[in-house]
Amino acid sequence: MYVGQRVKRKEDLKLITGSGRYIDDIEYPGTLYLYIVRSNVAHAKIKYIDVRDALKVNGVVGVITGLTIPFENRPNNWPMAKDEILYVGHPIAAILATDKYVAADAADLIQVDYEELPAVINPEKALKDDVKAIEGRSNIAYKKTYSSGDPEKALSNSDIVLEEKFEISRVYPSPMETRGLLSVYQEDSLLVYASTQSAHYMRRYLLSAFGNKVKDIRVIQADVGGAFGAKLFPYSEDFITVYASLQYRRPVKWVALRSEDIRGMYHGRGQIHKVKFGAKRDGTLTAIIDDAIIDLGAASHGTYLVDIAATMLPGPYKVRDLRVNAYGVYTNKTPLDQYRGAGRPEAAFVYERIMDIIADELKLDPIYVRKRNLITELPYVNPFGLKYDSGNYLKLLENAEKVYREFEKRANELRKQGRRVSAGLSFYLEQNNFGPWxxxxxxxxxxxxxxxxxxxxxxxxxxxxxxxxxxxxxxxxxxxxxxxxxxxxxxxxxxxxxxxxxxxxxxxxxxxxxxxxxxxxxxxxxxxxxxxxxxxxxxxxxxxxxxxxxxxxxxxxxxxxxxxxxxxxxxxxxxxxxxxxxxxGFDNLTYPYGSHVVLAEVDNSGKVKILDYYAIDDIGTVVNPMLAEAQVIGGVIQGFGESVLEEIVYDENGNLLTGNLFDYAIPTAVEAFNIKWEYMEEGKSNAPLPAKGIGEGATIGTPPALIRAIEKAIGKRLTRLPSRLEDLL
Ligand code: MCN
Ligand code: MO
Incomplete structure (x- = not known):
């Protein structure tokens, strides 16, 4: 039997010997290189674009401006700003040249005259709707209320009622390989190589735009250097590149520079939860009322992420009196979409912070508080109708607790030496195997x-x-x-x-x-x-x-x-x-669950060091523990980045202050640490091979565990991701 064994990866040989083929490695004779001219203001009306000087450059074959293609959940200025610029990085023009450097240099010769408009950057301000992110539209792109029970009554019957604002910043998904596309024109059809998470979906959306011009579009996924959720949904550049190859009847290649990728790749997370919650003296969580705001940027596609966060807000706990007012607001920022975990990390940050805060306020043990609230009978239909399928939450928590107690002991020893060290634990519920089949x-x-x-x-x-x-x-x-x-x-x-x-x-x-x-x-x-x-x-x-x-x-x-x-x-x-x-396909999503335990130190310079890390998951049958563990390790390191290093920051005019990898810090091998992973196999799915997914779990479990350890180490409540240096000093 191979299932259950740590079989070595079949896919690695070509990649580690350098013979993988990423978009930029694929060459077709006669290729034109596409360079995108992007806005460096956040909100403006375009008066005119003058491309004449650029067209005079030797090697420049053409310039595209004002291309608009209607596409669901994208504003009318999509994929290119035609009249209105909506964010820094918004494509304005595309230059095609026989050499990529010529194309990039010619960009300097394109003149754009525009009239600046006031920009709205802060999502809470956007919600007030006085400054419009998109002319003539309400900033409130989405509003939906999820209700269950009577949260007001439950709060009035609580021993304590608390209010907190939890913030989860925007992040850049930071794949090693930026996005890219090579569209090869073949008279009545197209062959498109893409750095994508779904060749079939890309074919479908390209056909929806260009199906009247070609018989078929064949999409081939090249080797992909990481995606993390951000290479699934359609992008401006996909349409621009394919359009260019149809227009000029030649192969056209576009590969994002890193600085373009940070502006152009959909950012992730970007949620604020203003939460009121109550508890009984014994630690029972009684109710949650949450105003959840997702900062969509300049497109409304990401609204489903606040829906996932809202419906997962009760997490693995029994609370049934809840209301979530979910808002999606436009801002003059890069459009937002999914990043590894997609809505579940945001929910977990909120419900796990709530557990720890209740423990602190009532001077109870945080594991005890979790046990009081934990769902023990499965399957369980949560207040918003999600059906948690299988598992033994309590048993997994008890396994994690053993490690937590040991980390606590070590923390106490180290604190005696004057070091700022503490342990933190999170328990999380995952939702995966999104379908349909x-x-x-x-x-x-x-x-x-x-x-x-x-x-x-x-x-x-x-x-x-x-x-x-x-x-x-x-x-x-x-x-x-x-x-x-x-x-x-x-x-x-x-x-x-x-x-x-x-x-x-x-x-x-x-x-x-x-x-x-x-x-x-x-x-x-x-x-x-x-x-x-x-x-x-x-x-x-x-x-x-x-x-x-x-x-x-x-x-x-x-x-x-x-x-x-x-x-x-x-x-x-x-x-x-x-x-x-x-x-x-399943008729219900699957709900794996897990717990993360961390021993962290904050030194006097505010640097967070992980002294020890433990994670445990139940995903039903584990096919290859080595692969699953590798997913957990990668996810924990990403979760570490999200908790202490990574944050997309704009100034109030919408300039991106973290527009390169010097200013936007991602964890490297230097910050990485040892992670021990274990698993249970009680929460089986009802598939013939009763597995569930592990690819995103760790990005859900890591931030709440880590932030807990950090806040206890420094003795100050933390409510945002990432933690900020001024809090850690
Ligand atoms: N696995 C297993 N037993 C199970 C479930 C999974 O052994 N019961 C193994 C699988 O064989 C596979 C791995 O674990 O090697 C992950 O499988 P699965 O949970 O099915 O997840 P997917 O393959 O569908 O991966 C998607 C997931 C997502 S949604 C994001 S985002 C993410 C992630 O994977 N992006 C990644 N991990 C990533 N890892 C890399 N290297 N690059 C990305 O872009
Ligand atoms: Mo994903």
Whole structure:
């Protein structure tokens, strides 16, 4: 059995030997390079754009301005500012040249005359709606109220009632590889290489814009150097690049510079929760009333993130009297969208801060407070209708508590030496396997090797290995004989992609179902080849066996027997070919859960050092503990960044103050620390292979644990992400 084993990653060899192929490595003769001229003001009316001097430059082939394509949840000035500039970084013009440096240099020659308009940057000010982020529109792009029970009454029956404002800053998803696209014009069709999380989805949205101009658009996902949620939804540059290649009938390549990526890639998080909550003296959380504001920037697509945060606000706790007023506001900033965790980290920060604050106010132990409130009967339908499926929350918390008590002891010892050290714990609920379904095809080739084609589009997580393990087990063959491929819309009919920690569970189960079907075909064909009854045959360890006669046929023999010599005839009744497609989707999302425990020190210079870190998760069946652990480690380091280093900062005029990687700090190997990860397998999903996702869990669990440890180390309540140096000194 491979499932459950730490099988080494199949995908790494080409990447670690430098033979991966990212967008910028792919060359087509005759390519034009696209450079985007971007706004350096936050809000303005364009009076005119003069491109004449740029067009005179040797090597410049053309300039595009004023391109607008209607697209859902994007303002009318999309993908390019036509009349109105909405944020610093908003594309204004695109230059096409035979050389990328020529294109970039020509940008200086484009003159844009504009009239500045007042900008609204602070989301709470935007909510007042006096200065408009987009002319002629209300800033309140979205409002929805989620209610359950009677929170006012529950508050009036509480022993304590508290109010806090929790802020989760905007972050830049910071993949190693910036975004990029190469659109190859082929007369009546296009071949688009993209750094994306979903080749199929990209094909669908490009077709919606250009389907009247071409017969088809084939999208191939190149090797992707990280995405973290931000390479899923459509971008201005996707449309501009594809439009340019259609217009100029040539291959067109665009790859973002880092400084462009920080302005152009959808920022993540950006939520404020103004919360009123109450508790009984024994620590029972009685009610929450939350005004939740999401800072959408200059597009309203990200509203679903405040919906996720709102509906997940009760977290793993029993509280049933709640109201969340969710607002989405436009501001003159880069549009916002998902970042690893997507709404669940924001909810967890709020409910876990609430647990710790109740403990502090009532002088109770924070683990005790969590236990008082924890849901113990599953499945459980939360106040907003989410169905938490399975698991044993209390048992997992008790496991984490043991580590927490030990960290507490160590913290006490170190505090005696005058050091600012403390322990923190978070308990979190994850929601994943966003659907609707995923596809996978399994084919056995004539050499007996197995190829699996999945509709998901992994990009670093390791699904190739995990899914190969599942299929190898099902077919009883070596994992080395299973190849998993993906990311080309011409390879598999339909699929979705890699997001919402879904690939292993959805594509993996689709592959499992496909493998079962193929196995059935193998048996039926073998029955004909072996002149036996199919009922007599058994499939075991990659072989078909007839126990009565003792005869066997290997998978390879069945597959190659299929390949009658050229010109031969097919003399059997069963159809040849060992191939099948499977589809899998859930009728409910899955809800894994976990706990993080941290021992942190804040030194006199305000630097946060992690002395020890422990995480435990329950995601049902773990297919490959090494891969899952790697996801947790990466997520913890990202969560560390979000908690103490990373923050997108604009000044009040909408200038981006953190526009490069000197000013926007991400954790590096220097800040990284050891992380111990363990898992339970009680919270199974109801899939044939009862797994749930792990890809995002750690970015949910880390910030509340870390902020707790830091606030106790410095002795000052913290309510924002990231913590600020002035608090830590
Ligand atoms: N796994 C497992 N057993 C399970 C579940 C998963 O062994 N029960 C393994 C899988 O084999 C896979 C990994 O864990 O190697 C993650 O699988 P899964 O939880 O299905 O998540 P996805 O593959 O769908 O990944 C998406 C998730 C998301 S939504 C973001 S955002 C994110 C993340 O993955 N972006 C990443 N991790 C990332 N890791 C890298 N390197 N780069 C990104 O952009
Ligand atoms: Mo994601």
């Amino acid at each position: 995923e596809s996978a095809s399994v084919r056995i080739k004539a050499d007996g090797k197995v190829q699996v084609i999945i509709g998901a589009s992994p990009h670093g997580q390791g699904a190739e290995t995990g899914i190969a393990q599942i299929v190898a087990d099902e077919l009883g063959i070596s994992v080395d004989d299973v190849e998993v491929i993906w990311g080309d819309t011409a390879l598999i009919g339909e699929g979705f992609g890699t997001y919402g920690s879904r690939s292993l569970t959805l594509a993996g189960n689709a592959a499992l179902l496909a493998a079962r079907r193929v196995k059935d075909k193998v048996l039926r064909l073998a029955a004909q080849f072996m002149k036996s009854d199919v009922q007599e045959l058994q499939y075991k360890d990659g072989k078909v066996i007839n126990p009565k006669t003792g005869k066997t046929m290997s998978l390879k023999e069945v597959a190659s027997r299929n390949m009658a010599s050229l010109g031969g005839i097919w003399e059997y009744k069963e159809e040849p070919g060992l191939e099948a497609t499977g589809y899998f």
